[in-house]
């Protein structure tokens with residue numbers, strides 16, 4: 113009898129306790145979730161996203177209807193889509209800590225050697241250590257100096273080869289600039305350029321392109337219970353191959369450094385990134401960080417140069433004004449110096465305007481909410497992935513009131529907008545704890561390259577193509593030109 117009574121009392125007490133907890137729990141009962149378009153069972157909102165040619169444009173259009181804080185579901189996964197500067201401030205500044213981890217994913221785990229990297233690793237002590245290593249070893253004073261020296265040598269070589277081409281030769285600027293940045297980044301990191309080397313039948317560029325694709329994720333990420341589809345469509349095999357190729361390549365480069373007989377005799381200045389990192393990092397950490405550099409530093413900087421050159425050539429007024437400034441600052445010297453670039457105010461505006469309209473990625477790297485917080489007055493629950501549409505924010509007519517879609521660098525004469533500023537008017541490098549650590553290097557690479565291209569050459573469109581009609585079609589979410597930028601360089605006589 114006593115036992116039954118005790119059980120009865122325990123039941124009543126636990127029911128009361130459950131009632132009190134439920135009543136006081138703020139989230140589940142009184143949640144105010146962000147607005148969402150109607151979703152279908154199983155696929156969620158995927159059908160609304162795949163309709164357009166460009167996901168960022170579709171998301172931007174949807175945000176005009178549902179607001180700058182919008183909740184979508186891709187398969188079973190909730191995604192918060194951020195589409196205004198104000199909401200970006202809330203995510204990247206006010207609630208940075210609650211939102212600064214990265215979502216986990218099968219492919220990302222593999223390609224980052226189990227989250228040993230900086231860009232995709234969860235927000236934890238290991239990420240902090242690895243970011244410190246990247247900042248001190250690749251972006252610190254020593255490497256920045258060698259980056260500038262190598263850039264100067266490579267650019268000189270490029271300018272020389274351009275000036276030796278027969279008159280009216282058309283140059284594919286996409287390839288030319290990509291090769292230039294590849295060579296510089298590889299020489300700084302590995303001590304030599306492996307761009308032309310074929311490894312397991314693939315070039316380094318092919319391997320890096322493939323890893324970038326893998327880092328976008330798989331079906332498994334949005335439909336976890338349908339992992340078998342990845343197996344069926346051969347994705348897992350592709351992932352294995354991609355990982356094995358890049359892993360063996362990076363391991364080979366590291367081993368070459370370890371086995372180099374004269375490494376102890378190298379002076380501090382002679383040591384490249386790998387030499388300096390060997391005592392500090394494990395093999396996997398080193399490979400993961402090298403991949404971040406190859407994925408993060410090359411395409412971003414070269415794509416930015418190409419978009420900027422496209423806009424400059426398309427707008428002869430801007431080209432003339434910019435060349436006058438550059439040539440005025442450099443004078444009759446045979447090379448552009450860093451101190452010259454510091455004086456080029458219009459060049460800085462041109463690059464900023466280019467990154468406003470043509471940031472190389474349409475969205476920031478995905479984040480994930482770790483603790484319940486409110487964005488724009490809506491409840492955001494842990495586990496929600498956060499996508500910040502920087503493409504839309506960069507052309508929002510509420511912020512960019514005059515000619516928001518036009519390339520008009522003069523807007524920055526009166527607008528005081530920083531790349532990683534307080535108000536997130538434009539966020540080509542993101543913001544908060546996960547902001548791009550390489551933004552200074554990225555900007556100076558872009559400015560230096562453009563200053564050289566325009567100081568020593570005039571640039572014409574190939575015969576039959578009107579400058580004003582130059583196509584600006586884009587492709588992908590890593591936004592590249594759809595068709596390569598082909599231009600004719602005409603050597604400028606420095607005595608003029």
Ligand code: HEM
Pocket residue numbers: 230231232243246250404405408409410412413416471472473475476477478539540541542543545546547548549550551553554555558
């Ligand atoms: C024009 C050049 C560049 C652009 C436009 C650019 C853009 C970006 C963007 C949008 C992000 C995501 C930020 C976020 O999630 O809030 C990012 C992150 C990152 N970038 Fe860059 N980047 C550039 C150059 C570089 C360079 C030169 C490096 C050199 C290593 C670099 C390394 C990284 C890394 C490691 C991250 C991840 C940071 C983290 O998660 O903690 N980037 N970049």
